Every structure is written in structure tokens, then in C-alpha cells.
Amino acid sequence: MSSRRNFIRNLSATTGVFTFLPFTNSLFAKEAEQKYHEFKQLSPNEAMTDEDFWGWVKEQYTVSPNLLDLNNGGVSPQPKVVQDAHIRFYQFSNEGPSYYMWRTLDEGREGLRIKLAELAGCDADELAINRNATEGLNTVIFGLNLKAGDEVVLTRQDYPNMINAWKQREKRDGIKLVWLNLELPIENEDEIVRQYVNAFTSKTKIVHVTHLINWTGQILPIRKIADEAHKRGIEVIGDGAHTLGHIDFKIPDLGCDYFATSLHKWLCAPFGSGLLWIKKEKIKNIWALLSSVEPDGTDIRKFESLGTRSFASEMAIGNAVDFHNIIGTKRKEERLRYLTDYWVNKVSDLKRVSFLQPKNKKFYCAIANIAIEGIKPGDVAHKLHRKHQIHTVSIDWENIHGVRITPHVYTSTKDLDRLVTAIRQIAG
Numbered sequence: 001m002s003s004r005r006n007f008i009r010n011l012s013a014t015t016g017v018f019t020f021l022p023f024t025n026s027l028f029a030k031e032a033e034q035k036y037h038e039f040k041q042l043s044p045n046e047a048m049t050d051e052d053f054w055g056w057v058k059e060q061y062t063v064s065p066n067l068l069d070l071n072n073g074g075v076s077p078q079p080k081v082v083q084d085a086h087i088r089f090y091q092f093s094n095e096g097p098s099y100y101m102w103r104t105l106d107e108g109r110e111g112l113r114i115k116l117a118e119l120a121g122c123d124a125d126e127l128a129i130n131r132n133a134t135e136g137l138n139t140v141i142f143g144l145n146l147k148a149g150d151e152v153v154l155t156r157q158d159y160p161n162m163i164n165a166w167k168q169r170e171k172r173d174g175i176k177l178v179w180l181n182l183e184l185p186i187e188n189e190d191e192i193v194r195q196y197v198n199a200f201t202s203k204t205k206i207v208h209v210t211h212l213i214n215w216t217g218q219i220l221p222i223r224k225i226a227d228e229a230h231k232r233g234i235e236v237i238g239d240g241a242h243t244l245g246h247i248d249f250k251i252p253d254l255g256c257d258y259f260a261t262s263l264h265k266w267l268c269a270p271f272g273s274g275l276l277w278i279k280k281e282k283i284k285n286i287w288a289l290l291s292s293v294e295p296d297g298t299d300i301r302k303f304e305s306l307g308t309r310s311f312a313s314e315m316a317i318g319n320a321v322d323f324h325n326i327i328g329t330k331r332k333e334e335r336l337r338y339l340t341d342y343w344v345n346k347v348s349d350l351k352r353v354s355f356l357q358p359k360n361k362k363f364y365c366a367i368a369n370i371a372i373e374g375i376k377p378g379d380v381a382h383k384l385h386r387k388h389q390i391h392t393v394s395i396d397w398e399n400i401h402g403v404r405i406t407p408h409v410y411t412s413t414k415d416l417d418r419l420v421t422a423i424r425q426i427a428g
Contacts, residue, residue: 018325019115020318024085032081036326044334054335054412057327061410068390068415073214073242073367073406076268078320085319086270089312105311109304112318116275119321119329121250126283128276128303129314133241134161135289136260136276139303140237141165143286146205148174153199153234154208155180156398157215162208162239178204183399184213185358189221196225204234211254212242215400217340217357217367219247226255235282241265244275247365248330251277258282266366266408269320270313276303332409336366339407343416344368352427356402369395371402372427380426388422 018036021029039053047053060079063069069077078086093101109129117124130136142165146152152166156179170177178199186192196207207229209222226236238256243249245267251259259277263269278286278300288295292302324332340357347353347370356369372380377394380403384390392403407416 018322019111020085020315021081021322024088024319025081028081032322032326039326039331040328042331044328044331047328047331048334048338051413054409058410058412060323063410066389068388068418070405070407070411070419071391071393072408072411073217073265073404074393075271076265076408077410078264078268078270078316079323079410081323082268082270082316082319086312086316089315090310093312101308101311105315108315112315115318115321119324120244120275120277122252122277123280125300126277126280128278128300129317130260130274130276130303130306131272131309132264132274133239133260133262134159136274137162137237137239137258138165139276139289140258140260140278140286141169142289144206145285145287146173146175149176149203150205151176151178151201151203152206152208153178153180153196153204155182155210157182157184157213157400158208158210159214159239159241162210166208176203181398182213182218184216184218185356185363186218187358187360187363189224192221193224193228197228200229200232200234204229204232206235206237208237208239209256210239212240212246212365212367214242214367215356215395215397215404216369216402217364217404217406219243219358219363219365223253223255230255242367245324245329245332246336247333252279258286263317263320267317267320267324268408269317270310272310273313273317276300327409333365335409336407337361337364339411339413339416340364340366340368342413343405343407343419346417346420347423347427350424350427353423354402356400366408367404367406369400369402369404370423372423375426377401377403383426384419384422387425388418390419390422 018029021032061077062080063077113124113127117127166177169175180195209225211222212219222238229236235257238254238259240259240261244261257279263273264271283300284298288302290305292305352373354371357364381392381394384392392405395402395404
């Protein structure tokens with residue numbers, strides 16, 4: 001018991017690739033260490049086709065052999081080592097909830113904060129741990145000091161929860177929403193930036209930018225948009241729900257003032273886990289969404305006053321980061337893009353099939369979206385599921401109509417051959 005308490009309490013002083021795995025599964029930690037050293041010798045291009053390694057990765061997941069899940073853009077499964085950690089922390093909590101949750105696991109948040117900050121490339125005091133990107137972005141949207149007449153630039157292709165949050169501020173406070181309607185895909189960065197800049201006026205206070213548009217996988221040049229915004233004194237909110245743990249970047253390099261992401265997507269952390277990043281000097285400008293002793297203070301922890309929550313789920317995030325580090329962010333990005341190219345290239349000759357994601361590798365990664373002429377997106381998704389046991393999601397949103405297909409690191413090329421066969425039959 002004391003060793004468990006000491007581990008949690010000492011996390012704030014630990015650094016390195018693996019800090020959580022040795023505690024929750026020492027045997028797997030040794031295997032992971034070996035795989036990590038083997039895999040890091042490979043360049044991202046070499047690693048992306050190393051089927052022996054990716055076969056090992058697949059073995060770490062407990063996904064159904066019957067259902068081929070290609071909707072990882074919605075939520076991703078956790079590797080078994082994360083599931084096991086969640087269960088162990090949960091059982092530990094139940095040995096004495098008010099003691100082990102509040103006096104032991106709660107103290108482990110600082111070590112977890114450091115580990116997430118290392119992954120995100122930021123100062124730990126700029127990062128709050130929460131439940132998802134929606135919560136993080138709502139915290140910023142409702143915490144900003146905006147008044148009637150202030151303008152916010154956003155797009156019709158942003159995530160609905162964020163659009164609704166801005167509409168609520170519009171209704172409540174009289175701010176003005178300035179809409180862009182992007183015709184996707186777009187492979188010209190300057191054209192994307194131009195559309196945002198043309199919407200800026202002397203009254204623009206905020207630009208809301210979705211780093212990777214979840215409907216089609218389009219990656220936006222968020223840094224270039226942010227630079228143009230800052231020239232005009234405009235603050236930038238980055239919606240990174242789909243990018244941390246998916247593509248290789250460090251949060252501060254994006255140039256945003258505020259950024260939030262979900263960790264239960266591409267990082268494969270427990271369901272209902274996320275983080276909020278705010279540039280240190282901006283923290284005082286955002287009111288805490290929930291009650292806090294200093295709601296306008298400078299401590300990022302004011303955004304973590306959630307009351308009782310799942311400490312077990314929170315602490316298991318550390319195991320997800322450790323597992324992610326075995327692979328490495330850049331190698332993971334290249335593998336995910338390789339998987340997309342693998343299946344797309346095998347159906348690109350079909351005349352009835354069109355693609356809604358960009359072709360330039362700079363603008364996409366794991367998420368793709370296809371349409372089949374003469375068949376509604378919902379019917380395509382239904383046929384994939386009913387006849388081929390392949391789970392996807394149909395998209396009918398603004399000017400985007402297709403089926404989103406998102407593999408993950410546990411998806412094999414053999415799995416994607418199954419998808420290719422199904423698409424060819426449907427579109428034949």
C-alpha cells in the first residue's frame with residue numbers, strides 16, 4: 001500500500017519515456033522498453049511499413065475481431081495496459097475513497113501534468129487536465145471578456161458543440177459571429193489564410209480555428225492564420241480535438257493563445273479525458289467556468305475545480321502517454337497517413353468514388369471521407385456495416401456529404417483490404 005502511495009506522490013519528480021507503466025504492469029513495461037529501443041532506431045519512413053512492429057501494437061488492443069472499427073475519429077479504444085491501469089486505480093480508490101482519491105491520486109495530477117506537458121511541448125503551468133476538447137473550449141469561449149458588438153470569426157465546418165457555444169454567447173451578450181464557409185478540400189495555404197484575413201475587421205477580437213476538420217480530415221495552416229490575426233491584435237482559439245497524438249507538433253508552435261484537445265481520441269486515453277492549454281500570460285484573462293477561489297487568477301488549476309470526478313480515469317492517462325511514446329509521434333503520424341494512402345489508392349480508380357480529403361500529404365493524415373455517386377452517405381455506411389461488418393460514420397454537414405473512414409495504429413493492412421473489397425462491391 002505504501003509503495004503505491006509513494007509512487008503517486010513521487011510522480012511530480014519523475015521524467016522520462018515511461019513513468020506510469022512500471023507501476024501498473026512491470027512485465028509489460030520491460031517489453032515496452034525493448035520495443036521502444038528497437039523501434040526508435042527506425043526512421044518514420046522505415047517504421048511505417050514495419051508490419052512486425054505494428055502487429056505487436058495490434059496485439060495490445062482488445063478490439064472485436066468481428067467488427068472492423070473505422071470510426072476512430074469519434075473515439076478510440078484504449079490499449080489493454082491503459083484499461084488495466086484504469087481498473088487498478090479504480091480498485092485502489094475503492095479501498096478508501098475519500099482518502100485514496102483526495103489524498104493520494106489527486107496528488108498524482110502534478111506528475112501527470114508534467115508528463116502531458118512534455119508531450120505537448122509546453123510549460124506544465126499552462127496546462128489543465130479536464131474531460132474533453134468541448135469542455136476546454138467552452139471554458140475559454142464562456143470565460144472571455146467580450147461585449148456586444150465584438151466580432152468572432154469562425155467557419156460553418158467547425159465542430160457543432162463549439163458553434164453552439166458561440167451562438168449562446170451571441171444570444172446572451174450580443175457579440176457578432178462572422179462566418180466562413182469553406183469549400184473543402186483546399187490545398188492552397190495562402191487561399192485558406194486569405195479567407196480568414198478577409199473576414200477580419202477592426203472589431204474582430206477572436207478567431208476560432210479548427211486545427212483538423214473532423215468531417216474530412218483537412219488540416220488547416222493554423223500558425224499562418226494565427227500570425228495574421230496577431231498582427232491585428234486578434235486572439236486565437238485552436239480546436240485541436242483531433243490533432244494531439246495524431247500529427248507531430250508542439251502546442252506553442254501553433255501560435256494560438258488558447259488550445260484544447262480530447263485525449264480519448266488519437267492518444268487512446270480513457271474515455272472522457274482531455275486537456276486545456278492557455279498561454280501563461282493569458283490565464284488571468286479567462287474566467288473559470290466552474291466556481292473557483294480565484295476565478296480570474298493566474299493559476300491554470302482554477303480550471304480543474306470539477307468536484308468529485310474519476311481520478312482513476314485521469315491517472316490512467318499517464319499509461320496512454322507511455323504507450324504513445326513507445327511508437328513516437330512522428331512515426332505514428334507517418335503510419336496513420338500510410339494506412340490512409342493504402343486503402344485510398346486501391347479504390348481511386350473507381351469512377352463513382354470521389355474523395356473529400358486533400359491529396360497533398362501536408363493537409364491530411366488518418367481521416368478520409370469518400371462519396372459514392374448515386375448512393376446517399378447514410379446508405380453507404382449502412383451497407384458497409386450490414387453486409388461487411390465495417391463501422392464508419394456518414395457525414396451530412398453543411399457542404400460535406402460522404403462517409404468518414406478513420407483507421408488507427410491497431411488497424412492492419414489486411415483490415416483495410418477488407419474495406420477495399422467492400423467499397424469496390426458497393427461502388428461496382
